[in-house]
Amino acid sequence: MKTEISIEFFPPQTPEGVEKLRVTRQKLAELKPEFFSVTYGAGGSTRERTFAVVKEIAAEGFDAAPHLSCIGSSRESIREILAEYKEAGIKRIVALRGDLPSGMAETGEFRYANELVEFIRAETGDHFSLEVAAYPEWHPQAKSPKDDLDAFVRKVKAGANSAITQYFYNADAYFHFVDEARALGVEVPIIPGIMPIVGFTKLARFSDACGADIPRWMRKKFESFGDDSDSIRAFGLDVVTELCERLLQGGAPGLHFYCMNQAGLTTEICKRLGSK
Ligand code: FAD
Numbered sequence: 174m175k176t177e178i179s180i181e182f183f184p185p186q187t188p189e190g191v192e193k194l195r196v197t198r199q200k201l202a203e204l205k206p207e208f209f210s211v212t213y214g215a216g217g218s219t220r221e222r223t224f225a226v227v228k229e230i231a232a233e234g235f236d237a238a239p240h241l242s243c244i245g246s247s248r249e250s251i252r253e254i255l256a257e258y259k260e261a262g263i264k265r266i267v268a269l270r271g272d273l274p275s276g277m278a279e280t281g282e283f284r285y286a287n288e289l290v291e292f293i294r295a296e297t298g299d300h301f302s303l304e305v306a307a308y309p310e311w312h313p314q315a316k317s318p319k320d321d322l323d324a325f326v327r328k329v330k331a332g333a334n335s336a337i338t339q340y341f342y343n344a345d346a347y348f349h350f351v352d353e354a355r356a357l358g359v360e361v362p363i364i365p366g367i368m369p370i371v372g373f374t375k376l377a378r379f380s381d382a383c384g385a386d387i388p389r390w391m392r393k394k395f396e397s398f399g400d401d402s403d404s405i406r407a408f409g410l411d412v413v414t415e416l417c418e419r420l421l422q423g424g425a426p427g428l429h430f431y432c433m434n435q436a437g438l439t440t441e442i443c444k445r446l447g448s449k
Pocket of ligand 1: 328
């Protein structure tokens with residue numbers, strides 16, 4: 174059976190980056206993703222760049238899903254963005270709270286992602302299919318796992334069609350989260366977010382910040398490779414492919430790849446999954 178996948182990009186900062194992303198996209202198009210999504214910088218810092226990439230993806234004939242974060246934004250600015258996306262024929266949005274850049278005062282009119290979902294539904298009805306974020310290992314600012322789960326349920330009940338998780342390397346955390354959400358009446362698909370592993374040091378730093386756990390056995394093994402990038406790549410490919418296999422066998426409805434604007438690892442993982 175074909176695995177449904179989606180792939181996430183960030184909007185490049187330079188013309189060279191935009192050109193490189195076009196090439197990456199051409200390669201990843203061969204995987205026939207359900208959609209490509211494009212991240213959105215905190216406080217609207219990438220508004221134009223996100224929109225530009227989204228328009229290119231749509232012009233190439235793919236379903237393009239802009240991410241949209243609400244923290245630090247006014248209702249009016251979100252209304253304008255929704256109108257732009259509607260006009261451009263966009264049908265899907267990844268709706269998030271986002272994080273304020275340090276030093277930026279919180280002057281916005283939204284506090285949490287469920288308020289953004291409610292607002293989008295009130296303004297645009299069912300025009301957009303809405304994805305929200307989920308955290309199988311809990312969001313780092315959550316008061317407790319129970320509070321975080323309740324916040325997730327609120328977002329879904331506000332009108333989300335589907336959820337994409339933060340990345341994780343422990344399949345049991347995902348299965349547990351899905352079971353708990355189902356017990357609270359959540360019926361929408363919960364798609365695991367998959368982070369292919371390019372290098373370890375950066376991944377470890379980023380994981381600490383976003384609350385994703387790298388299990389000790391993986392950490393130790395990566396550390397033992399030092400600067401040997403071939404070994405890191407080979408081991409990373411093995412563990413991430415095995416993770417995807419377990420998730421799909423356990424009923425995950427698809428996979429969302431955080432490809433970091435690179436085609437190689439995502440393509441290789443999908444090739445391995447397809448050849449099983
Ligand atoms: P929320 O669902 O609002 O939750 C944020 C925190 O508030 C959680 O700890 C939650 O438990 C708590 N909370 C929620 N409601 C309440 C309440 N009523 N009272 C008290 N606490 C509450 N960031 C970007 O800047 N740009 C992106 O493009 C982007 N894309 C992402 C895509 C995915 C799939 C994921 C998983 C994350 C992405 N992020 C992105 C990161 C995300 O913005 C951060 O994790 C952010 O801190 C939380 O956003 P959220 O939408 O999950 O927030």
